[in-house]
Amino acid sequence: MSTSGSPAKSAAPPAPEAGHRSPTAVRFEDVRKSYGATPVLRGVGLEVAGGTTTCVIGPSGSGKSTLLRCANLLEVPDSGRVLIGGEAITAPGADVDRIRTRVGMVFQRFHLFPHHTVLDNVTLALRQVLGTPREKAVEIARSRLAEVGLTGVEDRRPHQLSGGQQQRVAIARSLAMDPEVMLFDEATSALDPELVKGVLAVMRDLAGRGMTMLVVTHEMRFAREVAHQVAFLDGGRLLETAPPEQFFDAPRSERLRGFLDQVL
Amino acid sequence: MNGLHRVRDTFFNGHLLAEVFPSLLRTGLLNTLVLALLASAIGLVAGILLASGLMSRRLVVRVPCRTYVDILRGLPHILSIYLIGQGLPLAGLNVFGTWTYGYAALAIGLTEGSYMAEIFRSGFQSVDPGIVEAARSLGMSHGKAMRLVVVPVGFRRVLPALTGQFILVIKSTALVYLLGLVTGQREMFAIAQDASANDASLTPLVAAGVLYLAITVPLTYAVNAWDRRLRDGRRARPATEPVPQQEALV
Numbered sequence: 001m002s003t004s005g006s007p008a009k010s011a012a013p014p015a016p017e018a019g020h021r022s023p024t025a026v027r028f029e030d031v032r033k034s035y036g037a038t039p040v041l042r043g044v045g046l047e048v049a050g051g052t053t054t055c056v057i058g059p060s061g062s063g064k065s066t067l068l069r070c071a072n073l074l075e076v077p078d079s080g081r082v083l084i085g086g087e088a089i090t091a092p093g094a095d096v097d098r099i100r101t102r103v104g105m106v107f108q109r110f111h112l113f114p115h116h117t118v119l120d121n122v123t124l125a126l127r128q129v130l131g132t133p134r135e136k137a138v139e140i141a142r143s144r145l146a147e148v149g150l151t152g153v154e155d156r157r158p159h160q161l162s163g164g165q166q167q168r169v170a171i172a173r174s175l176a177m178d179p180e181v182m183l184f185d186e187a188t189s190a191l192d193p194e195l196v197k198g199v200l201a202v203m204r205d206l207a208g209r210g211m212t213m214l215v216v217t218h219e220m221r222f223a224r225e226v227a228h229q230v231a232f233l234d235g236g237r238l239l240e241t242a243p244p245e246q247f248f249d250a251p252r253s254e255r256l257r258g259f260l261d262q263v264l
Numbered sequence: 265m266n267g268l269h270r271v272r273d274t275f276f277n278g279h280l281l282a283e284v285f286p287s288l289l290r291t292g293l294l295n296t297l298v299l300a301l302l303a304s305a306i307g308l309v310a311g312i313l314l315a316s317g318l319m320s321r322r323l324v325v326r327v328p329c330r331t332y333v334d335i336l337r338g339l340p341h342i343l344s345i346y347l348i349g350q351g352l353p354l355a356g357l358n359v360f361g362t363w364t365y366g367y368a369a370l371a372i373g374l375t376e377g378s379y380m381a382e383i384f385r386s387g388f389q390s391v392d393p394g395i396v397e398a399a400r401s402l403g404m405s406h407g408k409a410m411r412l413v414v415v416p417v418g419f420r421r422v423l424p425a426l427t428g429q430f431i432l433v434i435k436s437t438a439l440v441y442l443l444g445l446v447t448g449q450r451e452m453f454a455i456a457q458d459a460s461a462n463d464a465s466l467t468p469l470v471a472a473g474v475l476y477l478a479i480t481v482p483l484t485y486a487v488n489a490w491d492r493r494l495r496d497g498r499r500a501r502p503a504t505e506p507v508p509q510q511e512a513l514v
Contacts, residue, residue, distance in 0.1 A: 101403035111398035125402035
């Protein structure tokens with residue numbers, strides 16, 4: 001896939017293939033969360049169909065990251081449910097660690113393991129969590145690294161890589177677990193402008209291959225071109241959820257219109 | 265000239281040096297190293313356990329650990345060594361029988377453990393919570409994330425401070441003469457001190473000092489080198505080496 005910019009597609013992204021994935025890969029049901037007295041999520045419901053990409057946009061402090069972090073329980077909702085492939089990660093007694101192996105997460109600031117080489121970053125959880133034998137884990141890691149366009153850096157430490165390379169290692173690290181869902185928390189916000197494209201290209205490629213993705217982003221063009229569904233979060237409420245053309249070209253709420261005027 | 269001779273006889277008496285050096289090396293150095301290693305091992309274990317306790321969310325764990333660390337860091341070493349090293353056998357707690365080393369190593373180890381606890385705590389707490397979240401998001405349990413990420417990353421970060429502490433342990437071993445050691449148990453300082461007292465010359469102490477430095481100074485450099493290697497990886501290459509950046513993706 002080319003990384004060079006192409007004009008915004010007017011056609012809808014290809015529909016996801018019907019396959020082995022469950023119809024609804026991620027489902028938020030009336031999720032509420034407060035930090036102390038400050039409500040961050042005020043009852044959010046959202047569904048991400050298997051094999052599709054949903055982008056969540058909204059002003060800072062609107063609760064986007066918190067919502068995303070509720071999906072793998074890095075934040076515990078005060079009430080409401082989150083289901084991954086039909087299984088409630090929020091249920092009391094849920095095997096959270098096991099469910100998390102099915103949900104990959106990419107962070108704004110990469111969060112690679114600084115004491116490990118690139119290769120070991122990708123194999124660590126494979127070996128220690130899934131119990132994959134070393135040779136097999138290395139083989140998976142190499143192919144995942146190749147997928148994100150990184151070869152020849154396996155023996156380096158994270159600090160020897162550019163931000164864009166680090167983020168792609170982080171993506172490979174998550175992909176190595178063969179997740180059903182990938183979460184992206186402003187994955188390009190901490191990157192130098194010239195490195196953003198490479199990471200977005202990897203994400204675009206993933207979406208194109210039918211990965212289920214929930215993406216918190218400020219990259220409006222990415223949302224328009226890649227997402228099947230765009231959600232607007234404001235003040236802890238989901239104000240609007242729509243396919244990208246409708247979302248960007250015919251926003252219903254005044255608030256979203258105002259927001260898009262500011263960012264586009 | 266007489267003055268210079270006196271200085272030489274006091275500090276660098278070759279005759280006395282030749283006499284004391286073999287036992288300094290054979291008995292003293294060995295005992296000092298064994299004692300330092302034992303005490304360091306005790307200190308490391310105590311330090312890591314106490315550090316975990318200091319970070320505990322439970323008050324019943326945190327307060328006793330905090331109290332222990334505050335007390336042992338606040339006492340003069342010489343006092344702790346007497347209290348533990350002599351106190352335990354006197355009080356009938358003969359955990360090591362008549363093996364003075366055991367008490368000595370325990371006394372030094374428990375004291376150093378309180379310092380190491382603070383070093384470890386600061387190291388573990390300095391680990392970016394983000395990488396812990398990354399580990400958890402990959403399905404690692406809290407324990408695995410601690411063992412595979414927090415401890416190794418925190419440990420590397422405190423390596424220089426820890427080296428300083430190991431050097432203090434080596435120097436602390438000189439205090440065990442207070443506990444009364446039989447001839448074969450004497451470490452470098454005890455041997456040097458005895459010899460100095462016998463011959464009214466400080467040459468043995470100077471020799472012991474050189475031996476202490478021969479351990480402590482290379483240790484500092486060795487750990488610094490190790491530290492650099494841990495930072496840069498096994499096969500460090502310059503970070504500026506060009507790497508394909510924006511390759512097309514399949």
